[in-house]
Amino acid sequence: xxxxxxxxxxxxxxxxxxxxxxxxxxxxxxxxxxxxxxxxxxxxxxxxxxxxxxxxxxxxxxxxxxxxxxxxxxxxxxxxxxxxxxxxxxxxxxxxxxxxxxxxxxxxxxxxxxxxxxxxxxxxxxxxxxxxxxxxxxxxxxxxxxxxxxxxxxxxxxxxxxxxxxxxx
Amino acid sequence: xxxxxxxxxxxxxxxxxxxxxxxxxxxxxxxxxxxxxxxxxxxxxxxxxxxxxxxxxxxxxxxxxxxxxxxxxxxxxxxxxxxxxxxxxxxxxxxxxxxxxxxxxxxxxxxxxxxxxxxxxxxxxxxxxxxxxxxxxxxxxxxxxxxxxxxxxxxxxxxxxxxxxxxxxxxxxxxxxxxxxxxxxxxxxxxxxxxxxxxxxxxxxxxxxxxxxxxxxxxxxxxxxxxxxxxxxxxxxxxxxxxxxxxxxxxxxxxxxxxxxxxxxxxxxxxxxxxxxxxxxxxxxxxxxxxxxxxxxxxxxxxxxxxxxxxxxxxxxxxxxxxxxxxxxxxxxxxxxxxxxxxxxxxxxxxxxxxxxxxxxxxxxxxxxxxxxxxxxxxxxxxxxxxxxxxxxxxxxxxxxxxxxxxxxxxxxxxxxxxxxxxxxxxxxxxxxxxxxxxxxxxxxxxxxxxxxxxxxxxxxxxxxxxxxxxxxxxxxxxxxxxxxxxxxxxxxxxxxxxxxxxxxxxxxxxxxxxxxxxxxxxxxxxxxxxxxxxxxxxxxxxxxxxxxxxxxxxxxxxxxxxxxxxxxxxxx
Numbered sequence: 235x236x237x238x239x240x241x242x243x244x245x246x247x248x249x250x251x252x253x254x255x256x257x258x259x260x261x262x263x264x265x266x267x268x269x270x271x272x273x274x275x276x277x278x279x280x281x282x283x284x285x286x287x288x289x290x291x292x293x294x295x296x297x298x299x300x301x302x303x304x305x306x307x308x309x310x311x312x313x314x315x316x317x318x319x320x321x322x323x324x325x326x327x328x329x330x331x332x333x334x335x336x337x338x339x340x341x342x343x344x345x346x347x348x349x350x351x352x353x354x355x356x357x358x359x360x361x362x363x364x365x366x367x368x369x370x371x372x373x374x375x376x377x378x379x380x381x382x383x384x385x386x387x388x389x390x391x392x393x394x395x396x397x398x399x400x401x402x403x
Numbered sequence: 404x405x406x407x408x409x410x411x412x413x414x415x416x417x418x419x420x421x422x423x424x425x426x427x428x429x430x431x432x433x434x435x436x437x438x439x440x441x442x443x444x445x446x447x448x449x450x451x452x453x454x455x456x457x458x459x460x461x462x463x464x465x466x467x468x469x470x471x472x473x474x475x476x477x478x479x480x481x482x483x484x485x486x487x488x489x490x491x492x493x494x495x496x497x498x499x500x501x502x503x504x505x506x507x508x509x510x511x512x513x514x515x516x517x518x519x520x521x522x523x524x525x526x527x528x529x530x531x532x533x534x535x536x537x538x539x540x541x542x543x544x545x546x547x548x549x550x551x552x553x554x555x556x557x558x559x560x561x562x563x564x565x566x567x568x569x570x571x572x573x574x575x576x577x578x579x580x581x582x583x584x585x586x587x588x589x590x591x592x593x594x595x596x597x598x599x600x601x602x603x604x605x606x607x608x609x610x611x612x613x614x615x616x617x618x619x620x621x622x623x624x625x626x627x628x629x630x631x632x633x634x635x636x637x638x639x640x641x642x643x644x645x646x647x648x649x650x651x652x653x654x655x656x657x658x659x660x661x662x663x664x665x666x667x668x669x670x671x672x673x674x675x676x677x678x679x680x681x682x683x684x685x686x687x688x689x690x691x692x693x694x695x696x697x698x699x700x701x702x703x704x705x706x707x708x709x710x711x712x713x714x715x716x717x718x719x720x721x722x723x724x725x726x727x728x729x730x731x732x733x734x735x736x737x738x739x740x741x742x743x744x745x746x747x748x749x750x751x752x753x754x755x756x757x758x759x760x761x762x763x764x765x766x767x768x769x770x771x772x773x774x775x776x777x778x779x780x781x782x783x784x785x786x787x788x789x790x791x792x793x794x795x796x797x798x799x800x801x802x803x804x805x806x807x808x809x810x811x812x813x814x815x816x817x818x819x820x821x822x823x824x825x826x827x828x829x830x831x832x833x834x835x836x837x838x839x840x841x842x843x844x845x846x847x848x849x850x851x852x853x854x855x856x857x858x859x860x861x862x863x864x865x866x867x868x869x870x871x872x873x874x875x876x877x878x879x880x881x882x883x884x885x886x887x888x889x890x891x892x893x894x895x896x897x898x899x900x901x902x903x904x905x906x907x908x909x910x911x912x913x914x915x916x917x918x919x920x921x922x923x924x925x926x927x928x929x930x931x932x933x934x935x936x937x938x939x940x941x942x943x944x945x946x947x948x949x950x951x952x953x954x955x956x957x958x959x960x961x962x963x964x965x966x967x968x969x970x971x972x973x974x975x976x
Contacts, residue, residue, distance in 0.1 A: 249585060252536070257526055264527045294712070301709035307531045307551060310585040 238292035241270065243315035243322070244300065245394060246285040249308040250276055257308060258285065267291065267299050271324075271368070271391035282310065286322070286394045288368070315394055322394035326364040326371040331384040333358050340381065348374055368392045404576075409541050409569035410439045413502075416545040416577050418445050422473050424827055426461040428454050430477020431517060432504030432566045449827060449856060452848035454481055456820035458488020459846070462497045463817075463824030466807045467782055469622065471552050472824070474501040479517025482563075483524065487814060489559045490528040494811025495643065496620055498557035500548045505534060507567035522563050530558030538571040542578055550581040555588030556707040557620065590706070592723035592731050600678065600702040600719045601735050607676035607700075609744045610636045613659070616643030616810065617681015617705060623726035624648065624802060627680075630733050635741045637748055639667040641682050642792075643810040646800030656748055657757065660688035661963045662792040665755035668961070668969040670748050671696050680704045681725040684714040685811065694968035704728045755961070755974060757796055762954050764928040767793045767865055770951055773932045774835060774863075775799040777940075781833045782825045784808065786818030786842030789871035792959045794837050816845030822860040823853050833861070833940075840866040840890060840908070850919040853946040861939045864912055864950045867957055875958055879973065880965070916948040924949045 248254050255274055262269040270288040277284050289299065296316075303312050315322070330341060341360050345352050348370070354361035364371055368389075375387055407415075413436055417425065424447045429437045440448055451457040454476045461472030472492075476485055482503040492499050506515045522532040531551045535541050548560040604610050618627055628648045631638055638648050639659045648655050657664025659671050671677065677699040682688070689695040695715060703710075703717040704725060711720040721728060759768040771794060774783070783798055785791040785808040798806055807825065809817040822836035843864050853860055865871075870888040877885050889896070891904040916923030922942045924935045926949055939947035961972040 252534070253522060253526075256523065260526050294716075298709065298713055301711075301713075305707065305709050307583060307586045 236292070239290055241288060241290050242296050243320075243392065243394060244285075244287045244289070244303070245313040245315055246287060246303060246309060247277075247311040248283050248285060249310065250281050250283040251308060254283070254308045257306065258287075258303070261302055261306070262289075262299075265298075265302065267295060273391040273393050275393075286315075286392055288392055313396075319397040320394045321397055322367060322392050323365050324368045324371055324392045325390040326366075326374065327388045328362045328364070328375070328378055329359060329386040330362070330378065330382050331359045331386070333360055333382075337382065344374075344378065350374075404574065406572040407575045408435075409535075409538055409564070409571055409573065410435045412541055412573070412575065412577065413545070413564075413569065414439045414443055414446075415575070416542060417473065418443075419577050420471070420545075420549050422446055423470075424449060424464060425473045425475055426451060426457045426464075426824075427475035428457055428477065428481060430479075430481050430504055432478040432506060433475060433481075433502075433564070435566070435569060436475065436502075436504075436564075449852065451820065451823075451852045453846065454484030455487050455816065456823075456846040456849045456852070458485045458499070458501065459491065459814075459817050459820035460824035460827070460849075460852075461499055461501075462488060462492045463784060463807060463821040464828040465492075465497050465499060465824075466495075467805065467825045468828040470498075470828070471549055472497070472499045474499060476501070476503055477517065478504040478506055478521070479519050481517075482519055482521035486525060486528065487812075489525055489561065491809045491812045491814045491817065492559040493528045493530065495616065495809065496557045497559065498552040499559040500545075500552050501559060501561045503561060503563050505563045505565040508536065508565045509567070511565065522561060525561050528559075529561045530556075532561040532563070534563040535565065535568050538568050538573040541568065541573070542576060546578045546581055547583055551583070551586060555586075555590075556710075588706075589722055590724040590727055592704075592721060592728040594731065596719065596721050597723075597728060597731055598735060600721060601732065603700055603702060603719060604634070604636065604676055604678050605737060605739060607674075607739075609674045609747075610634075610676045610678065610739065610741065611656075611670055611674035611699075612636050612638040613640070613671070613677055613679035613682060614638060614644040614647035615641045615680060615682025617725040618644055618647040618729070619805075620681070621724055621726035623729045626726065626729050626733055628652065630729055630736055633733070634736050634739050635745075636678070636739060637670065637741070637745060639663070639670055641685075641688050641810075642795045642808070644682065645795055645798075646804070646806055649801045650799050651801075654745075656752070658795055659969065661690070662796065662959050662961065663688070663963075663969075664752075664757050664796065665961055665972060665974070666748055666751035668963070668972060669751045671699075672969050673747075674699045676700050676702065678702045680729065681706075683707070683710040686714070689714060689969075690963050690971070691966060691968045694970075759793075759960075760958075760975075765926070765932065765951065765953060767951075767953055767957060768797060769929045770863065770865070770932055771797040771837075773936060777933070777936050778833055778835070779803060781805075781835055782807065782829060784818055784821035784825055784834065784836045786836070786838035787813045787815045787872075788839045788842060789867075789875060789957065789959050790837050790839050790865040792872075796959075815842040818842055819846050819849045819853070819862060822862065823849055823856065823858060826858045826860050827856065834858075835861045835863060837863045837865065839871060840864055840868065840912075841870045843912075844910075847915070850916070850921060850946070854920045857944050858946055859943045860946045861936070862946055862948045864948065865953050866908065866912070866950050867953050867955045868908060869955055871957065872959070875962075878958070879962070912948055912950040916946075921945050922947040926951045
């Protein structure tokens with residue numbers, strides 16, 4: 235990674251309206267900001283959506299991203315997750331195909347080690363579900379990719395919320 | 404309460420917003436709105452000849468009156484034609500509300516006739532854009548559109564109106580108040596931060612004010628001039644900020660930037676505190692970033708937080724409306740001893756004064772000089788190119804003489820419609836457009852609008868037969884290969900490998916003026932300049948085109964080499 239570049243997270247309260255998602259993603263595309271992942275869903279208030287955005291950027295660009303988001307009419311609030319305590323997880327599914335019986339045994343062991351769940355099972359395939367940090371998911375994908383040839387990966391992007399009492403991330 | 408259609412509410416909303424002029428071009432999806440407008444007499448309807456020019460006209464109207472410019476165009480091509488106009492307004496922070504027709508809701512997404520996703524297309528060039536999807540939202544959305552356009556950093560707002568929403572019956576109420584939870588523009592100034600900035604300014608040995616377009620937009624010129632006089636701190640301006648202080652003021656140094664004055668660029672490079680107001684440090688004023696004002700502490704007042712520390716790292720940021728901040732400054736600033744610094748600047752001014760080559764027949768300076776002499780009150784509107792930079796360098800501006808142009812986007816074709824919009828908003832003020840022969844032809848169809856609206860605008864064309872600014876770059880940096888810039892080129896020049904060009908310029912601007920019912924004057928030498936303007940002034944019910952035949956070799960100096968620092972100035976060659 236280039237100097238000063240690091241991964242950062244923003245939580246965004248936005249109006250739950252048509253076109254807002256495309257406006258936010260369009261800002262990132264139009265101004266050449268990196269957009270690592272973006273998740274969105276409605277909140278306890280159905281007129282408000284909340285986004286968790288992960289981006290890789292340097293300090294100046296990140297400041298600019300926050301300012302640009304803040305000035306959008308549809309953005310209600312921008313929270314920088316960089317230096318506050320949060321809980322954040324990402325859901326990850328890995329389907330491993332063309333498994334031998336020995337492969338399956340190994341996959342069960344991997345599942346146990348990484349606190350994953352085996353949620354579906356076929357004659358020669360297996361479906362794993364991980365709910366952990368995106369960084370850990372990166373590691374798991376790397377590991378399974380090395381061991382198994384035919385896999386299918388889908389991940390949801392991180393979802394984060396401020397901690398109540400936990401002093402860890 | 405009796406229910407009314409969306410079309411009726413639309414007209415009511417414009418009246419309540421105090422709209423006096425609407426720039427509109429009709430079409431299938433807005434025909435019902437046109438019909439409602441036919442039935443009222445409060446709002447004047449101007450019918451331009453092209454939607455791009457329509458937006459420029461509303462834009463210039465807004466810039467010169469301070470009111471919101473209002474546009475109405477149809478869906479599809481009507482909407483796509485406004486794109487350049489909206490981007491122009493967006494870059495220069497001009498308050499506009501642009502209504503676009505849209506196909507009925509049940510047709511949206513069907514690739515219906517004249518359907519485009521105009522909100523999507525204009526997302527990155529408007530301050531805000533929205534499609535009205537429910538009749539009950541119409542009043543609130545129009546109210547919010549006007550509010551968003553004129554508050555904070557002003558800008559264009561696009562409101563897309565599906566035809567069936569507008570036909571639906573609903574409440575006749577137009578809201579009185581606005582409450583947008585995600586949009587609370589901050590205007591008041593943080594006094595602590597401002598005092599800190601003033602303290603830094605007072606300690607400076609070589610302080611300098613940099614005034615950008617924000618000072619003019621907030622109409623803070625008068626109070627700014629008072630602050631300058633009280634502090635005795637000299638001023639440079641951006642092209643958009645020119646006129647923030649009268650240009651003949653002893654503390655005014657000049658414009659900075661790519662075609663800035665030598666003394667202004669040297670002052671920026673050598674100052675120790677740069678107190679900047681209402682500028683976004685565009686690349687055309689900074690030159691190479693790391694060498695911009697290298698010794699200076701930088702103070703920056705801007706209404707847009709995103710403009711602060713984006714291009715230039717700022718030491719003291721202040722988010723505020725320029726006029727609010729300057730008015731507060733006036734209470735706190737004190738006189739400073741800047742005598743030595745002013746002498747140094749005077750030295751630069753004398754070493755390299757702004758000047759142009761003397762031409763045998765006539766130079767642009769003769770023309771701009773005559774405008775300066777003949778008009779005590781005026782709105783000058785330029786197009787884009789060499790003539791624009793020359794006007795920005797030489798036009799004398801006072802509290803009664805203003806200059807508008809497409810600064811940020813650099814839109815060719817702004818001059819003529821800009822003059823029309825300015826004149827509609829200021830019927831008693833002389834309006835003078837200055838265009839090149841290229842830019843003039845980009846919206847030439849607006850001659851009809853100017854004639855039919857009986858607007859006595861004076862339209863100066865600096866005709867050098869070239870797209871001069873590009874030609875200048877080709878002369879300096881591309882071995883004089885004048886590719887695509889000769890406006891006489893065509894089939895003949897291709898056949899003869901560039902050896903021959905038609906002897907007559909196309910079009911004949913004098914005949915063109917006459918065919919529109921305007922007056923046309925051609926000026927070949929400097930003796931004819933003053934009489935031409937005298938003649939134009941007498942033409943009080945129709946526009947006058949004055950075509951000045953100037954030297955094709957004309958250049959704009961000084962010029963900063965692309966990618967160079969502010970001290971890398973080409974003075975002449």
